Amino acid sequence: MAVLLLIVLILASCLVLRVAVETICVYWLTPRRIRQFMEKQGVRGPHPRFLVGNLFHMASLVQETTSSDMGSVHHDIVGRLLPHYVLWSKLY
CATH class of the missing domain: 4.10.220 (Light-harvesting Protein)
Incomplete structure (x- = not known):
């Protein structure tokens, strides 16, 4: 045993x-x-946090850009749906 x-x-x-x-x-x-x-x-890019990466920063950017209505209809919606790509491509 x-x-x-x-x-x-x-x-x-x-x-x-x-x-x-x-x-x-x-x-x-x-x-x-x-x-x-x-x-x-x-x-290069922002330094991620352990386990969650940059999710909180990305979520706050998305919430900030989608909080208001779009002014006009256009097909360039990357800046609205994925604002972290636009911001990080300018910074890094």
């Missing part, structure tokens, strides 16, 4: 370790590697 419990504990700890490593790779190492690759090419 003790051997079975030991095997279960070892397998559970291996599973937890694997999940931890995958989480670190997905949420920290891969974005960092992509950011370094892009910076080598001259593409």
Whole structure:
């Protein structure tokens, strides 16, 4: 019985370790590697926060631009729906 419990504990700890490593790779190492690759090419941008990136900043920009009605009908709506692209392309 003790051997079975030991095997279960070892397998559970291996599973937890694997999940931890995958989480670190997905949420920290891969974005960092992509950011370094892009910076080598001259593409820069705002520094993201851990786990949420720039979602709060993008949401506030979208809310600010969509809070009022459009003055006229036109097909250039990128600045209205994706204002962070317009802002960041000017800044960076």
